[in-house]
Amino acid sequence: GAGVSQSPRYKVAKRGQDVALRCDPISGHVSLFWYQQALGQGPEFLTYFQNEAQLDKSGLPSDRFFAERPEGSVSTLKIQRTQQEDSAVYLCASSFSGGPMDTQYFGPGTRLTVL
Amino acid sequence: TQLLEQSPQFLSIQEGENLTVYCNSSSVFSSLQWYRQEPGEGPVLLVTVVTGGEVKKLKRLTFQFGDARKDSSLHITAAQPGDTGLYLCAGDSGGGADGLTFGKGTHLIIQP
Numbered sequence: 001g002a003g004v005s006q007s008p009r010y011k012v013a014k015r016g017q018d019v020a021l022r023c024d025p026i027s028g029h030v031s032l033f034w035y036q037q038a039l040g041q042g043p044e045f046l047t048y049f050q051n052e053a054q055l056d057k058s059g060l061p062s063d064r065f066f067a068e069r070p071e072g073s074v075s076t077l078k079i080q081r082t083q084q085e086d087s088a089v090y091l092c093a094s095s096f097s098g099g100p101m102d103t104q105y106f107g108p109g110t111r112l113t114v115l
Numbered sequence: 116t117q118l119l120e121q122s123p124q125f126l127s128i129q130e131g132e133n134l135t136v137y138c139n140s141s142s143v144f145s146s147l148q149w150y151r152q153e154p155g156e157g158p159v160l161l162v163t164v165v166t167g168g169e170v171k172k173l174k175r176l177t178f179q180f181g182d183a184r185k186d187s188s189l190h191i192t193a194a195q196p197g198d199t200g201l202y203l204c205a206g207d208s209g210g211g212a213d214g215l216t217f218g219k220g221t222h223l224i225i226q227p
Contacts, residue, residue, distance in 0.1 A: 042220050101146060
């Protein structure tokens with residue numbers, strides 16, 4: 001079956017522009033996670049959804065970052081007024097239930113470059 | 116803040132050699148996972164260890180979880196070029212809703 005897909009795969013933005021990154025999780029997966037991976041680093045947790053509810057957004061680095069999952073499936077991560085430090089790969093992962101032993105399946109990521 | 120430190124950061128060895136990479140923390144995790152990530156792709160889960168002292172084998176890969184559930188190691192026997200990649204360890208605090216805490220990874224290159 002289809003895995004987690006993300007679009008676009010690459011995004012170049014001028015500083016100050018708004019961007020929207022899309023994640024299509026595996027069908028039927030309840031939980032959805034967003035991570036930010038800077039160059040040469042491991043992924044860092046941003047936010048977590050269970051169905052349409054955003055249960056944890058403690059990892060969002062500023063109020064310029066906003067995520068939604070209005071119908072409990074597709075999710076969008078929006079970054080307003082992008083800054084150079086926002087340049088990173090943004091990874092989306094989904095899991096069946098989100099429990100501590102539940103496998104998270106990652107998408108290929110969106111590489112954001114802010115000029 | 117829970118931190119996972121991985122070592123070495125970079126490792127380049129010849130095909131056929133053995134290697135061990137480490138993942139250490141001062142915090143206790145309910146489970147620890149190892150992922151491999153290739154360029155342009157997301158991390159792919161290799162194994163999850165849960166019990167202190169647990170050892171799991173996946174073909175030529177052996178994973179061990181420390182007795183205190185604070186550290187882990189990955190040993191690869193007779194490394195092959197296909198093993199090349201970024202190896203990440205990730206800890207789960209058990210809350211479920213907190214996401215995973217990742218280390219910075221070990222960049223492994225196996226030269227033919």
